[in-house]
Amino acid sequence: MRNGYGILFLLLLFHLAVPAQEPVDFVNPFIGTSNYGATYPGxxxxxxxxxxxxxxxxxKKGAENQFEKDSEWHSRPYVAENKFLTGYSHVNLSGVGCPELGSILLMPTHGQLELNPEHYGSTYxxxxxxxxxxxxxxDKYSIKTELTATLRTGLSKYTFPQGQSxxxxxxxxxxxxxxxxxxxxLSETEVVGHKLIGTxxxxxxxxxxxxxxxxxxxPATNFGAWKKMPPFKGVEAEWTKYNxxxxxxxxxxxxxxxxxxxxxxxxxxxxxEVVYAKVGISYVSIENARQNLQGEQPDxxxxxxxxxxxxxxxxxxKRIKVDGGSKDDKTNFYSALYHTLIHPNILQDANGEYPLMEKYGTGNTSENRYTVFSLWxxxxxxxxxxxxxxxxxxxxMVKSMIAMYKESGWLPKWELLGMETSVMVGDPATPVIADTYLRGIRDFDIQTAYEAIKKSATAPDSVNKLRPGIGKYRTLGYIPENHYENVWGTVSTSLEYNIADWNLAQLAKALNKKEDYRNFLKQSASYRNYYDPSTGMLRPRMEKGEWLTPFNPKAGANFEPxxxxxxxNAWQYRFYVPHDIKNLIKMLGGKSRFIKELQLCFDDGNYDMANEPDITYPxxxxxxxxxxxxxxxxxxQLIHKHYFDGPAGLPGNDDTGTLSTWLLFSMLGIYPHCPGDMSYAIVSPTFDKVTIALxxxxxxxxxxxxxxxxSSKNAIYIQNLEVNGQKYNRYFIDHDTLVKGAHLKFELTETRKP
Structure with a gap:
């Protein structure tokens, strides 16, 4: 017995000695660094x-195991499969589909000084x-590199061998x-400057x-600057050595x-011996970069x-606490939450200064000014x-968007560091602002926000920077093909305008603007003008009403033009009217036909998990x-097929957290099927218990x-659901119910409810 008590005592001591795992311990920053997820581990x-x-x-490694210039079009600074490092960049984007930033690189080396990255680069x-x-x-230098960061600075720790470093x-x-x-x-210990970014x-x-x-x-014992010499044209003899x-x-x-x-x-x-390097960043000035460095990293x-x-x-x-589920489930969940909280990111310096939107000059704010609005x-x-x-x-974030309107005259579309890139289509700021207000977040200037939203929905073609093609969209009810050179994807663009108009209508209703509500609600249903009964698809059409011919609903899969x-393609946009699904069901021939065609979208390979318009389809x-x-x-099925603990554990570009957020909501068992609609679709939660601090x-x-x-680990079907102790028979639940402090209790089984 004494031995038994001793073992129990030792087990208790061991349990007390091992700290409980925190949410941060489950994050794997390497998830998404392969399969074009475009995340980074830094x-x-x-x-x-x-x-x-x-x-x-x-x-990248080429013929005969030699490293050669990588010709692939990269939108990310790090790829899990690549193993040849040429430095550590200090401004970066996570999950985007176009190359940008990945700049201001520091690289530690040892031995003879080499300034060509092809030669000084190293495996690791x-x-x-x-x-x-x-x-x-x-590997090349036996240098251990360690990296960390504050909001506006990076700090590197290089542990060097003996000799010249x-x-x-x-x-x-x-x-x-x-x-x-x-x-x-500036000295043996300091260098300042700037790098152009953009396009x-x-x-x-x-x-x-x-x-x-x-x-x-x-302090450095030796230092200097360097530049890559361009080829000299028409110069012979000794000058050719500089080419x-x-x-x-x-x-x-x-x-x-x-x-x-x-x-x-x-x-x-x-x-x-350890040498540290700290880097301060600013989009306003060198002096601000130095102030950011001094304020956040004084030593x-x-x-x-x-x-x-x-x-x-x-x-x-830890604002979201999960219990139960496997270790992989927790890793996938908290890694997704981690990726969701990287962008949009702050733009203002420690003194509140930031570059104005779409113009030269500096603004100042006492709150956070956000940037990188990948709103589509x-x-x-x-x-x-x-x-x-x-x-x-x-x-x-909404206040930042409104401030951008005040500075530039327009809400952002795909804003980057105070620049409007105009990437993608639609009017995505409208659903963001409307949805935020309708969810009860109202401590921003709603009157200016409404003014901005309505401007984008009504300004004529000649001046409208957000909605190209709006003239025909409003008069014909659709954007005709080949009428506008500056409209990318007439059907897709019109559907995005429909969603924005529906959100504008809901906001107008909440603000008691009855005429606006009626007008924009009607306009939001104009997708019906694209419905072709002969194919059951939303199909491009011309100005006089004729359909685009030839037409292949499957053309355009895998992001092909x-x-x-x-x-x-047409299949992936077929159900893309989340604001009007009930009428779409009628248009497609009723409930049975709708279910058959929606299921076919998945069974016939028409669904793309990495494509935003159809991520709500399940x-x-x-x-x-x-x-x-x-x-x-x-x-x-989609969770287990596309998300896992590994570099390829995202289905594609994370798109500044969008694919990660799909996983978060799906594992919670609720999903916002349409912005501006205050109900969530209910599915089976992954964890035994989730607690969200409000x-x-x-x-x-x-x-x-x-x-x-x-009933078992394979139980995925909802047999019963209670909300606040009362039986609940619906498969949608209101936002207002949730934020009042709801308690949802699911009974899950392996067989579906009869």
Whole structure:
């Protein structure tokens, strides 16, 4: 017995000695770094301006195991399969589909100084990544690199071997289409400058500088600037030796500007000596970059910065507490939550200054000014998710959008660092603002917001920067094919306008603007003009009403270009009227036909999990009584097929958190099937229990609880549901019910409800 008590005592001590796992411990930043997920594993704070990311997309392994220039079109600074590193970039985008940023690269080296990245690059091993921290060892130099970040700064820790060590600044490498830069070495420990970024998705109007200030913890014994020499045309003899070579400028103290430039700092190091490099970022000025660095990183306290980053992440992640489920389930969930909270990110400096929207000049704010509004993606689920779980952040994002309108005259469409890139289609700011207001977040200037929304919906073609094709859209009820050169995908664009108009109508109704409500509600139903009864599809048509011929509903799959549609085909847009599904059901021939065709969308390979317009389709089965089990089955299948703990564990571009947010809602068992509609579609939750802490400044309830009692681990079908202790027979639930502090209790079985 005494031995038994001893074993129990030891087990108790072991249990007490092992700390409980926090949400941050389940995050795998490597998820999405393959399969074109376009995420990165480097450290960043929630909604942070700066990030420090291993940059490995400049070269790839080619013939005879040699590294050669990577010709692939990269929209991400890091790819899991690539293993040749050329530095660590300090401004980056997560999950986007076009190359941008990935700039201001630092690279530690050892031995003879080499300034060509093809030669100084190195493979690496022993990668580790957690929120706020990344580390690996460079094979070529035996240098251990560790990275962390604050909101506006990056901090690198390089553990060097004995001998001559170097830190190289490369302003030529990066993802941006711009190559111009300028720098000035101020001392043996400091270099400042700027790098041009822009032309996102080849929009020629988008160019602006990102400023930096870099300080080292140890004075360099030698330093200098360098530039890549361009080919000399018509010059013979000795000048040809400079063609496409890199020329150093030792002890250079003047400002150096141009394409493909950089600097180097050399140190005599002892074995395992640590040299730190800290980088401050600003989109306003070098002085602001230096102030950001001084305010957020006054010294080189790596351990404190790393721990602060971890704590910051954990405090936000634990707003949702999950119990039960497998370790992989928790990893997938919290990694998705982590990715959802990277963008939009702050733009203002520590002193409140930020670049004005679409104009030269500087604004100042006492609140957060957000940027990177990938709205064609995020209006569908990211912003409704933020409204539910982080309403204080969503409120400031809407305030940022309204401020952009005041500065530029228009709401953002796909805004990047105060520049309107005009990427993608539709009028996506409208559903974001309307949805936010209708969910009860109302501490922003709704009158100015409504003015901005209505302007985009009514301004004529000649001046409308948000809605090309609006003239024919309003007079004909559709955008005719080949009438407008500046309209990409007439059907897709019109459907996006329909959703925006429906949201505008709902907002008008809430504001008691009755005439606007009637007019925009009617306009939101104009998708019916695209319905072709002979094919059962929404089909492009010409100005006189004739259908586009020939027409293949499957053409345009896998993001291939096709007339009438944007990143999809007729099948993938067939059910894309989330604001009017009941009438769509009638138009397609009734409930039975609708279910048959919707199921065929999945069974016949027409559904694309990585394509935003159809990501809501699994939840549409809930609109037909008795068929809700299909949604429960389909969502479960899609989760297990496309999301997993590994670099390829996202189905495609995360699109600044959109695909991650799909997973979050799906695992919770609720999904916002249409922005502006205050109901969520109900499916089977993944976890035994989920507790969401609600913000008391916005919502009356203390917490939202979702429980699931499962007959087995394979139980995915809803047998019974109770809401606040009362039997609940619907498969939609109102936002207002949830934020009052609802308790949802599911009974799940392996067989569907008869």
């Amino acid at each position: 450290p960043v704070r929630p909604w942070g301006m700066a990030s420090v990311v291993p940059f490995n997309v400049a070269f 091993q022993d990668e580790v990544a957690t929120p706020g921290y990344y580390a690996h060892t460079l 170097h830190i190289i600044l490369n302003l030529g490498l990066g993802l941006t289409n711009e190559t111009g830069a300028a720098l000035k070495i 996102f998705c080849y929009n020629p109007e988008d160019v602006r500088p990102v400023y930096f200030a870099i300080k080292f913890s140890k 496409d070579t890199i020329k150093p400028y030792p002890q250079f103290r003047y400002e150096l500007a141009g394409d493909d430039i950089g600097a180097y700092f050399s140190f005599e190091t002892e074995n395992e 080189f306290n790596f351990d404190k910065t790393r721990q602060d980053a971890r704590l910051t992440w954990n405090n936000l992640l 993606d995020t209006y569908r689920n990211v912003h409704p998710f933020l409204s539910l779980v982080y309403p204080e952040v969503q409120s400031q 096709v007339i009438g549609f944007v990143e999809g 939840f549409l089965f809930n609109f037909v009584k008795g068929e809700e089990w299909r949604a429960q089955k389909m969502v479960n 913000n008391a400044n916005y919502y009356p309830g203390k917490e939202l609880t979702i429980e699931a009692n499962k």
